[in-house]
Amino acid sequence: MNESGRPVVEGRHPDDAARDYIAGRVKEGASRQAIVQELIQRGYEPTAARELVGGVAKKQALSARKSGLMLLVAGIVITVLAFVATISSYSGAARQGGTYIICGGAILFGLALTIRSILQLVRGREAK
Numbered sequence: 001m002n003e004s005g006r007p008v009v010e011g012r013h014p015d016d017a018a019r020d021y022i023a024g025r026v027k028e029g030a031s032r033q034a035i036v037q038e039l040i041q042r043g044y045e046p047t048a049a050r051e052l053v054g055g056v057a058k059k060q061a062l063s064a065r066k067s068g069l070m071l072l073v074a075g076i077v078i079t080v081l082a083f084v085a086t087i088s089s090y091s092g093a094a095r096q097g098g099t100y101i102i103c104g105g106a107i108l109f110g111l112a113l114t115i116r117s118i119l120q121l122v123r124g125r126e127a128k
Contacts, residue, residue, distance in 0.1 A: 015052060018039060018042075018044070018052055019052065019055075019056050022035055022039075022052060022053055022056040022057075023056055023060065025038070026056065026057060026060055032053050032054070032057060035049075035053050036049045036050050036053050039052065039053070061124040064120055064121075064123070064124055065120075065121060065124060067120070068117045068118075068120035068121040069117070069121070070117075071113055071114075071116065071117035071120065072114060072117035072118065072121065074113060074117075075110050075111070075112075075113030075114030075115075075116075075117055076110070076114055077110075078106060078109060078110030078113065079106075079107055079110030079111055079114060080110075081106070081110075082103035082106035082107040082109075082110055083103075083107060085101065085103050085106075086100075086101065086102050086103045086107070089101040089102075090102075
């Protein structure tokens with residue numbers, strides 16, 4: 001038995017299993033209240049169930065924001081580099097003649113990545 005009065009099963013604390021369950025249910029789109037009710041039906045105290053669900057939801061939101069920021073930076077960098085490559089190529093061709101490259105695909109990819117990351121930051125969860 002541990003300090004919460006719940007037995008440790010096979011070296012794994014029951015709250016760890018509950019956190020895994022909660023994470024899966026959150027990813028499936030279940031509401032916090034529904035998950036709390038499910039935990040209460042499984043024998044958790046209401047306060048403990050709310051704390052577990054709140055902790056997992058906060059951790060997932062923090063992780064989503066972190067990856068969202070990384071995607072935002074990547075999207076902006078890709079877009080800027082593609083614009084710079086296009087403008088540099090055009091400038092060289094305008095001065096000396098010849099052909100130039102338009103990095104339209106990279107620009108669109110960078111913009112799409114930026115938009116996706118902004119949506120992820122606003123929602124506070126991983127984009128699918």
